[in-house]
Amino acid sequence: MNVDDLELASAIADRVEKFVREVVVPYERDPRRDHHDCPTDELVIELRERARQAGVLTPHILSDGSHLSQRGTALVLTSTGLSPLGPLACNTCAPDEGNMFLLGKVGSNYIKDKFLAPLVSGKARSAFFMTEPAEEGGAGSDPSMMRTTCHREGDSWVINGRKAFITGAQGAQIGIVMAKADEGACMFLVSLPDPAIRIERIPRTIDSSMPGGHAVVKLDNLRVPAEQMLGSAGEGFRYAQIRLAPARLSHCMRWYGACLRANEIATDYANRRMAFGKLLIDHEGTGFSLAENLIDLKQVELMIQWCAGVLDSGAAGGNESSMTKVAVSEALMRVADRCVQVMGGSGLTEDSIVEQVFREIRAFRIYDGPTEVHKWSLAKMIKREWARARV
Structure with missing residues (x-):
């Protein structure tokens, strides 16, 4: 990723973050939810129209149809992930983002016109x-x-x-x-x-x-x-692999943003809440938990950027995306859990988005392959490499 690409992606990410924090976050209390508490299409359409007006709809795909590098995409998708509604609003959510990537890579002109264009425009799920x-x-x-x-x-x-x-x-x-x-x-x-x-x-x-x-x-x-x-x-599995490695990483990007926000909320709570004569942040148990969050979040950021760099080099990145998916999902689970714990009873209620982030991250440990499946795949790779080295 050259300097110009990085500057462009950073500028887009800044605009997206402003939009998510100022426009999307207030919608988190919007009652338009289905019987499973998922956002309704009416709510999604309204959010996407606001993103379109703000110039941040499908921000990782540029006006000429080109796609930001994976490292640039990481900056943008992290910003959309600051709210669980952000990826929906900005059209960077799963499975649409992964499907757009796949069709952009291998779709015929007919398929791109009929199926990819409506996805990129945000007019279809x-x-x-x-x-x-x-x-x-x-x-x-x-x-x-x-x-x-x-x-x-x-x-x-x-x-x-x-x-x-x-x-x-x-x-x-x-x-x-x-x-x-x-x-x-x-x-x-x-x-x-x-x-x-x-x-x-x-x-x-x-x-x-x-x-x-x-x-x-x-x-x-x-x-x-x-x-x-x-x-x-007969080419379906090959195409699935084209989609799956970047899609795994995109999940990491979005939920990294969500946990950054959860940690902000927990940190604010710990610096305001008094208990036993002093602020929670001054109690070692709380302060150390938030310190551990910073460590895990930095490791997540670095793993995402490392894997994104591998994909940007043109490599398939299967093993690297497996390592990243395991490391990131497990680290973010620790972060989300600590945020709930720091906030006590308040972290268990829908009054804060922290509770939802915790639930979403738990599911993320299953999405795109459970942790155990990726470890098993990596173990098979280790065995192959060991055998190859002995020949």
């Missing part, structure tokens, strides 16, 4: 249909277990199967569906809603920042035009 129900032995952290099938019929592909934990499926206008053909895994772009895609249920989950929740979905003879396949049959 998307969903990524990969995970499947565990009780049916479907794909979860191991996508090779995929049971959803697809086959060619004339100028279309027909898809059948069930998907689970599909973030934002309810209310999305665009979907990316993964299915297995004789040639291997495939990816398809679909317009939503479609009568062949039926939402069976939306389980209540610990997190509540994503519109539409995390649905269980049935795909029953879904017909997709062949021109809406991403690339060629």
Whole structure:
């Protein structure tokens, strides 16, 4: 990342931070939530219109269609993450941000015009249909277990199967569906809603920042035009890897911003609240907790920048993104937990965003691969490297 790129990204991040703090944060008490306490589409549309007016909608993608470097994106997405509503308002949220990245990299001109353009404009939401129900032995952290099938019929592909934990499926206008053909895994772009895609249920989950929740979905003879396949049959897993490493890192960026904000709130509380004759900050237990937060937050920042640099070099960054996802999610969990603890009873209520950040970070330890799966993947890499070195 050259100096000019860094200056541009820093300037964008500053504008985004001002917008999130001054405009988005007051919406955190907005009652427009669904029965799972997720933001409604009405609220998202209003926030995005305000972001558009402020010039901070989809800020990581420039007016000429180019994408900020990953290191530049880190600055911007961290700023959007200062509120759980910030990524929604600025159109940097999951799964849209990862889907935009993927389509920008490998989509045909037809796919970019039909599906990418509405996402970049903030006029559409998307969903990524990969995970499947565990009780049916479907794909979860191991996508090779995929049971959803697809086959060619004339100028279309027909898809059948069930998907689970599909973030934002309810209310999305665009979907990316993964299915297995004789040639291997495939990816398809679909317009939503479609009568062949039926939402069976939306389980209540610990997190509540994503519109539409995390649905269980049935795909029953879904017909997709062949021109809406991403690339060629059998290339789905390769495309998934193009998306997953940057998407893991984007999660780290956004939730780093959320924990910076939570730590600000806890620090302010500790410097105002009196207990046992002195401020909480003057009690060693509290002061040390906030000091540990600073240490963890700095380590998170450095890990994100390190991994972003690897991706910017052109490397796939699979191992590096796994290390970063583990380190960041675990560190931010410690930060969020300490913030709740410092604030005592106040940290357990919806009166402060700290409580929601704690819940969201707990879910983040599962998103895009649980900590244990990434450690297992890294252990396999260690074994391979050991064996290679002995040849």
